[in-house]
Amino acid sequence: MKRGLAALLATIALLASGVSIAAHHSFAAQYDSKKPITLKGGIARIEWANPHIYFYVDVADASGATVHWAIEGGAPSTLYRAGWRKDSAKVGDIVTVDGFLARDGSKLVNMQRALLADGRNLFVGNSSYYQKGR
């Protein structure tokens, strides 16, 4: 538990520094590390494409209406090397996503964790492969 909290704090510290955990650009130019969010819903579509993968989740809001959220993940090559494939999740799979909201107010989340019903932590990149001795 303590380790999990330490990891979360380390992640938040990294994100707050404005430096991305991807190479493409600064995290903080797009997402707000002070606005974490958890969403649960069915996967509607998966885009396994560069520079980042996206998947889309249909989430029921308080009124029962369905809201379509875009979830941004890592680069396909990073995810591939971590063992993920484009069909590792299927449309219709129920997923719980933890992440951070986009600063521009759009229905867009940067994924930190996405748990499938079978316990798999979906589309997590193996950044340690590249972070040795940073």
Added chain:
Amino acid sequence: MPAHRSFSGGGRVACVLALLSLATSAAAQTPDMSGFWINQYTPDLSVVLGKQPPFTDFGAERWRTVDTAKDPTAICLPVGPSRGFTAPFPFILVQHDKMISIMFEYQAIWRAIYLDGRNHPDDLADYPYFMGHSIGKWEGDTLVVDTQGIDERSWLDTAGHEHSARLRLTERFKKTGPDTIQWTVTYDDPIYFTRPWSIERTFTRGKPADRVLPYTCNENNKDVEHLMPFQPNLNYKHVPEKKPGGL
């Protein structure tokens, strides 16, 4: 009988042996760096340096006010010659006597390092390139590469360290084992920095079955429309380095 056939058999053998001997001695001096290599991801060079680089007043003000939403790689412009080696993606190095080619997975972009003794072209400043123009030579077992003509729109890292058109990179590649290359890069830019400064990183050989995977930046780059101005360093206070011997 054609002139080139007039050599005696023994003469030909002697020539071939002499050439082989030359090739062998050259090969003995220059380690083979060909292969698939993994970078150390370094999104902020100052973390490795342990402090901010020695900014000029101009460089410090650029750092203080940099807007990281304007990172050129966010709109898929080329990563630049040194940042390609600090991105979280591997590269392939192909080594020949007169040229070394670097093929980066990131952005599927490349560098050519000319080893044939040429200089930088006279008109390089008029035709800069994001990846610069690189010439190299061997100093013992170390490859030393000089790169100039780097488009000033490229950034040195994700954190937002910038440079001018006068940036000159000196990179030293030294094999420290069969599966490691020590890479030392020196950034020399009188517009941004008061003196040259360097960092060191290690490249590690990939697994035998590793391959370059697709990275087509413009394929689905939806980030652009969501980027918003972000200036993380507005509280940065510039403290110029004390000159040696100064008060």
